Amino acid sequence: MSTNKKWYSLNFGRNNEKPSGACGCGKTSGGCGSHGAKGHQEPDVNQMTDQEFAEAAINASIGEETKKDGFDQVFDVKMDRRTAFKKLTASLLIGAGAVSTSCSVISGDDSKEKAQIDWEEQFKGNYKLMSDDEKSATVDRLMRSYELRTGKNLSMSSKNAEEDVLFGYAFNISKCQGYMDCVNACVEENNQDRNSEMQYIRIHEMKDGQGFNFNEADDNYYHEVPAEGHFYMGTQCFHCDNPPCVEVCPVQATWREADGLVVVDYDWCVGCRYCMAACPYDGRRFNWSKPEVPEEEVNHNQHYLGNRMRKKGVMEKCTFCVQRSRTGKNPACVEACPTGARVFGNLLDPKSTIRWVLENKKVFRLKEDLGTEPKFWYFMD
Amino acid sequence: MSVFKVFGSLVKDSLATITRGSLRYHIWMGALTFVMLVGMYCYSIQLSEGLSVTGMSDRVSWGLYISNFTFLVGVAAAAVMLVMPTYVLHDVDFKQAVLIGEGLAVAALIMCLAFVVADMGGPSVLWHMIPGIGVFNFPNSMLTWDVIVLNGYLFLNITIPLYILFRHYQGKEAKSSVYVPGAILSVFWAVGIHLVTAFLYQGLQARPFWNNALLGPRFLASAFAAGPALIILVLAIIRNFTAFKVQDRTLRKIAMVVTVAAQINLIMLISELFKEFYAPTHHSESAYYLFFGLHGKDALLPWIWTAIPLNVLATVLLTFHKLRNNFKVLFFCCFILFIAIWIEKGFGLIVPGFIPGPYGKIVEYTPTRIEIGVTLGIWAMGAFIFTILAKTAIGIELGELRYKGKSKNV
DSSP: OOOSSSSSSOOOOOSSSOOOOOOSSSOOOOSSSSSSHHHHHOOOOOGGHHHHHHHHHHHHGGGGGSSSSSHHHSSSSSOOOOHHHHHHHHHHHHHHHHHHHHHHHOOHHHHHHHHHHHHHTTTOOOOOGHHHHHHHHHHHHHHHHHHHHHSOEEEEOOOOOOTTOOEEEETTTTTOOOOHHHHHHHHHHHHHHHHOOOOOOOOEEEETTTTTTTTGGBOOOOSSSTTTTTTEEEOOOOOOOOOOOOOOHHOOOEOOOTOOOOOEETOOOOOOOOHHHTTTOEEEEESSOOOOGGGGOOOOOETTTSSOOTTOOEEEEOOOOOHHHHHTTOOOOHHHHOOOEEEEEEOOOOOOOOHHHHSSSHHHHHHHGOOOOOOOOEEEO | HHHHHHHHHHHHHHHHHHHHHOOHHHHHHHHHHHHHHHHHHHHHHHHOOOGGGGOSSSSSOOOHHHHHHHHHHHHTTTTTHHHHHIIIOOOOGGHHHHHHHHHHHHHHHHHHHHHHHOOOOGGGGGGSSTTTSSSSOOOOOOOHHHHHHHHHHHHHHHHHHHHHHHHHTOOOOOOOOHHHHHHHHHHHHHHHHHHHHHHHHTTTOOTTTTOOHHHHHHHHHHHHHHHHHHHHHHHHHHHEEEEEHHHHHHHHHHHHHHHHHHHHHHHHHHHHHHHHSSSSGGGHHHHHHHHHHHHOOOHHHHHHHHHHHHHHHHHHHSHHHHHHHHHHHHHHHHHHHHHHHHHHTTHHHHHTTSSSSSSSSSOOOOOOHHHHHHHHHHHHHHHHHHHHHHHHHHHHHHTSSSHHHHHOOO
C-alpha cells in the first residue's frame, strides 16, 4: 500500500505494514498452530511407540500444567488466545493422528506426512504477514507435498521484493500485430487452468479510424492476423499504485508488494470476488472449478505468489511473472512477443528501457480519471 | 431459581410448541424441510464441483446469491420501522407487531449470512475473516464493515425480543430501562446495515452503475417499502391462522409507512432514470442494458419491465386512502410491491453492474438450476426459522407458554 496517497483514508492507529514475524493473529510470540516447522512441537506420530505417543500427546496438550491437579490443569492456566488456538490445534492434530494411526492398516508414512502437511497448510497464516522463516517453511511444505503426490520435484521460491525496484510496463500499440504469442507464453508460464482456458492477457482487435473504441473491439478473434484495417491493444493487470482491489479485500489476501507487484495469497483468499467487482481493468480471474494442468505441461519453476498451482474457488491474476521478474528476467509475455511491442523494467533505474520510453514517448494510461495510477503505459511510434 | 433453569424450561416448552400443531402446520414445515434438503443437495454439488455449476463467470462474477443478500438486508432493516414507534415513540398500536417484525429481521439476517457463505469460493477458510484469528481488513474493506453491522444487528434483534419474551414467559413485565437503550441503538443500527451494504457497491469506481450517490438513500427507501410490506402480509397470515390478535389499526399504520417509503422510492427512481437517459454518457450503458438491452442482448428486459409497472401500480394504489384502507387491495399492493423491489434491488441492481464489462464486453448471466435450488433452500430455511420464532413468541404472548417451575419450588 502506498504511503503517500492523494487522499485521506481512515487508519484508526493501525499500521498498514504490520511488523514481519506476525502471522494472521497479529501477534509475534509463539505460534498459532499455523507456522508449521517452528510453530509447535507436535510429536512425530509415525515413528513412536504407543508409550511415547501418549506422553507426547499429554505434553503437547497440557504441557507444563502436568503438575497441577484436576480442573486446575484445564482452567487455571494463563493462556492467551494465541496459545489457546495452538493447543487446540495440537490436540486436534493428535486426535486426528491417533484416529488415523489406529484405523488405517494400509496407509504408509507418506500419506500420514501428506495429511500432516495438508493440516498445517489449512491453518497457516497470511503470507503477507509471515516472517521470512515462515515463508520458506510453507514453501518447503508445498514442495514436499508435490513430491509426495507426484513423485516429482519442483522449485518454489519465496523471494521477497528487492530494494530500489519498482516494476513498470509499457505497450507499443504501433508494433502489436495481434499474434497472441504473449497469451500462449503467459498460460504456459503461469500454469493457468487449461479447461476454462483462463487467460490473463486480452488482446483487443480495434478498427482503424475509430480510435480506442473498446466497445467495438473484439477480444476473442480466431482469424489470421494482422487483419486488414485493424490495430491491436493488449490489456492485463496494470499493477496499480493505488489498487482498488487491495482496498476492498476483507482478509488482506491481496496486496501491493514493495516492488509494485499486486499479488494474491491463493491460500488466504476466501473467494468472495469483491476484488473482481472493484477492478476497473478486468485484471482478475477466478477459479470457478478446480484448475487443471496436464502433468507434463506444468512449469516447475515457481514462486509462492506467482505461478504455483492454484485451487478451486480462489482469485488469481497477472503478477508480471514474479517468479521471473524477481530473478532479473523479463515476464514471459515480454520475452514471447515477436514484434517487441512489450517493454518491461525497473522504473527506479534511470538507465532502463522503460524509463527511456516514459521520457521520450507520448505515453498514456487507461481510465486515469479513476485515480488508480496504473504502472502500465501505452505509446505509439 | 436460576435464570438458566427458566431458560431451559423455555427451550423445552418452545420445542414442545413448535413440534405440535395442525395438519396444515405440519404440511407447511414438512414442505419447507423438503425444499431445504433439496437446497442442501444442490449446495453439496456446488461444494464438490466449485462455483462453475452456477451461471456466474469472470465477466458477471456476482449473481443470484448476492442479489438476494442485498435485498434481504433491506428486509432485515425494515424491522426498525416497527421498533422505533413501539419502543421509542411508545405507540401502542405497534406493540403486537413488533415482535413479529424482529423475528422477521432475525430470519432475514440468517438468510443474508447464508447467501454470503453460499457465494464464497472457499467456505472452509472463512475463519480468515474472524477478527483476532484471521486478518480483518478493517476499516478499509466495506465488506468487513458489513460483517460487523450484520452480526451486531443480528445480536440486537435476538437479545431484545428474547429478553421481553423471557420476562413475559415468567409472567413478569419487561423492564423498559433494560431494553429501550438496545432498541434505540437498533434504530440507528438498522439504517447502518443498509447504508453500509449500499456502500459496498457505491464505493467501487470501477462500476459506474453502482458508483452513484443515490444508491444508499434509495436502498433505504426501497427497504422501508418492501420490508414492512412483507410484515403486513405475514401479520395478515398470522391473524388468519392463529388466535394472535392484530388490530386493523396496526396494519393501517404499517401500510402508511409502506406508502410513504414507496413514494420516496419512486421519486428516486425517476431521478435516476432522468440522469441516465436525459444526457446519456458512456456510464449510462448499464442502465441502457437493463431497460432496453444492448447490441441485441436483453436478458433482463422481462424482469425490469415486470418490476417497474408493479412498483408504479402499487405505489399509486397505496397513495389513495380509500384503496389502501381496503385490506384486499392493501394485501395485493404489498405483494406486488415486494416482488417488484425484489427484482429491482436484486437482479436489476447486481447484474447490470457487471454489464457491459470494464472494456465494453457484454456477457449475459442466467442462473443455473443448482443456483436456484440453493437459493430456494435458503429462502425455505428463512421461512422455517421465522415460523419457529413466531410460533414460540405467539405462544408466550397469548399466555399458552408459561414457566411452571415456580410453584414446585415454593
